[in-house]
Amino acid sequence: MAKVSISEASKLVGIARQNLYKNYINTGKISVTTKxxxxxxxxxxxxxxxxELKNIPEDDKQKSDKDDSKVTQSDKKKITDDxxxxxxxxxxxLAEKDKLILHLQNELQLAHELExxxxxxIPKQIGHxxxxxxxGWFKDMF
Numbered sequence: 001m002a003k004v005s006i007s008e009a010s011k012l013v014g015i016a017r018q019n020l021y022k023n024y025i026n027t028g029k030i031s032v033t034t035k036x037x038x039x040x041x042x043x044x045x046x047x048x049x050x051x052e053l054k055n056i057p058e059d060d061k062q063k064s065d066k067d068d069s070k071v072t073q074s075d076k077k078k079i080t081d082d083x084x085x086x087x088x089x090x091x092x093x094l095a096e097k098d099k100l101i102l103h104l105q106n107e108l109q110l111a112h113e114l115e116x117x118x119x120x121x122i123p124k125q126i127g128h129x130x131x132x133x134x135x136g137w138f139k140d141m142f
Contacts, residue, residue, distance in 0.1 A: 003033065003040040012053040013046055024049065 006025075010017040024030040025041075030049055032039045046053055 002043050003035070004043060004046075006032070006039050006041065009041045009043075009046055012043070013050045014054055 004012065006020065007017055010020045013020070020030075025032055030041060030045045032041055034040070043053065
């Protein structure tokens with residue numbers, strides 16, 4: 001007999017897919033085979049458990065397949081758009097980080113230059129005080 005997907009099997013027997021899982025597949029009343037990562041049920045299993053199956057017109061079957069693919073396509077588009085937005089946000093964050101790093105490097109360079117200038121001023125200030133000497137100190141007092 002033919003194998004059908006879980007969704008198609010639920011339509012053939014006239015119950016919701018969740019009920020098919022809960023009451024028949026998970027309890028072991030109906031066996032499921034996995035082919036290429038998708039689960040299938042042999043129609044003979046459905047006939048054994050439910051008796052006669054309902055006929056699904058080909059138009060309805062094709063329509064439901066198209067509806068499923070539309071949902072899938074829109075989901076894929078949304079996921080792709082979300083991914084693109086996330087990537088764009090990360091690019092902006094990286095650019096901001098690079099600007100901040102450059103700014104901090106410039107600030108550090110200025111701090112080093114200021115430190116170097118201040119270090120040059122120390123001997124000048126010390127030399128100015130010591131050149132006066134003791135005699136100069138006495139002269140200032142009188």
